[in-house]
Amino acid sequence: MSENDASRRNFLTMAAAAPAVLALGGMAAAQDSSTAGTLPGAGKAALITGSSRGIGAATARRLAREGYAVTINYLTNHDMAAAVVQEIEAGGGRAIFRQADVADAAAVGALFDANEEAFGGVDVVVSNAGIMNVGPFAAMEDEAFDRMIATNVKGSFNVLREASRRVRDGGRVITLASSIILSKPAFTAPYAASKAAQEIFASTLAKELGGRNISVNSIAPGAVDTQLLRQHGEAALAGIPEATPLRRLGQPDDIANVIAALCASDGAWINGHNVFANGGLS
Numbered sequence: 001m002s003e004n005d006a007s008r009r010n011f012l013t014m015a016a017a018a019p020a021v022l023a024l025g026g027m028a029a030a031q032d033s034s035t036a037g038t039l040p041g042a043g044k045a046a047l048i049t050g051s052s053r054g055i056g057a058a059t060a061r062r063l064a065r066e067g068y069a070v071t072i073n074y075l076t077n078h079d080m081a082a083a084v085v086q087e088i089e090a091g092g093g094r095a096i097f098r099q100a101d102v103a104d105a106a107a108v109g110a111l112f113d114a115n116e117e118a119f120g121g122v123d124v125v126v127s128n129a130g131i132m133n134v135g136p137f138a139a140m141e142d143e144a145f146d147r148m149i150a151t152n153v154k155g156s157f158n159v160l161r162e163a164s165r166r167v168r169d170g171g172r173v174i175t176l177a178s179s180i181i182l183s184k185p186a187f188t189a190p191y192a193a194s195k196a197a198q199e200i201f202a203s204t205l206a207k208e209l210g211g212r213n214i215s216v217n218s219i220a221p222g223a224v225d226t227q228l229l230r231q232h233g234e235a236a237l238a239g240i241p242e243a244t245p246l247r248r249l250g251q252p253d254d255i256a257n258v259i260a261a262l263c264a265s266d267g268a269w270i271n272g273h274n275v276f277a278n279g280g281l282s
């Protein structure tokens with residue numbers, strides 16, 4: 001293992017190290033309903049970027065189970081996005097999927113248009129699409145830096161700007177930060193900076209949209225078992241369960257549950273915050 005490999009592995013252990021500032025665990029369960037007529041998302045629509053897999057797909061499935069009509073978005077994985085839609089429809093839900101690069105403002109506008117054409121409007125927007133390039137600051141190449149900033153910062157800006165124009169009164173806007181913004185491990189500076197931007201986006205936008213009864217928050221997951229981490233190799237996940245008070249690695253559903261809690265009526269008073277969701281690793 002090279003020095004860089006060892007350093008990348010360490011940063012992943014450290015990335016999950018951040019305090020949980022809000023305890024939301026009971027809220028999601030409190031909002032579950034087995035009665036179709038009382039589903040919290042009945043008559044509402046949710047748009048989730050980057051929902052062909054990982055946290056975004058888990059969020060789409062969860063919100064669909066809560067009665068939301070959902071718009072699935074992907075960059076390249078057409079078949080995975082289609083499979084999420086098929087699964088939701090098989091469960092009795094409503095969903096569409098559209099390709100759009102969030103870094104492209106026009107494509108994001110077209111994505112929201114597609115949602116409106118299908119479902120009449122949008123009540124929940126989750127800016128989830130993101131990529132993670134890591135390595136020594138001195139070795140970070142322009143292309144890797146530029147693509148990550150274009151996706152994570154400009155892309156989320158595009159999505160949140162469109163959301164601020166289109167989300168219906170009483171809605172929710174959520175963007176994905178990361179617990180890495182507290183632990184600040186070496187070799188992650190550009191990624192961590194791109195995720196820190198989400199906390200600022202959410203806390204400031206909350207002040208702009210509050211007059212329309214719209215809550216805006218960021219969620220900061222710790223390490224979650226998705227391709228975003230697995231692309232760095234199995235060793236990247238080593239040690240994280242043992243170091244986590246809840247003794248396991250985060251799963252996409254752990255984050256989808258917190259998103260659902262914020263979307264529920266009981267979550268309305270949580271506004272302008274960055275919500276850490278990391279199993280207590282600190």
Ligand SMILES: NC(=O)c1ccc[n+]([C@@H]2O[C@H](COP(=O)([O-])OP(=O)(O)OC[C@H]3O[C@@H](n4cnc5c(N)ncnc54)[C@H](OP(=O)(O)O)[C@@H]3O)[C@@H](O)[C@H]2O)c1
Binds near residue numbers: 056078
């Ligand atoms: N996993 C973690 O440990 C962790 C921790 C903290 C925060 N987060 C954040 O959580 C979010 C989701 O992460 P994840 O782990 O679920 O990632 P993932 O499994 O790698 O999935 C990424 C998703 O984003 C989509 N995507 C990537 N670039 C895009 C673009 N330019 N336009 C539209 N869609 C794009 C991908 O689409 P394709 O399938 O078409 O490529 C995919 O659906 C990210 O913002 C990430 O920074 C993750």
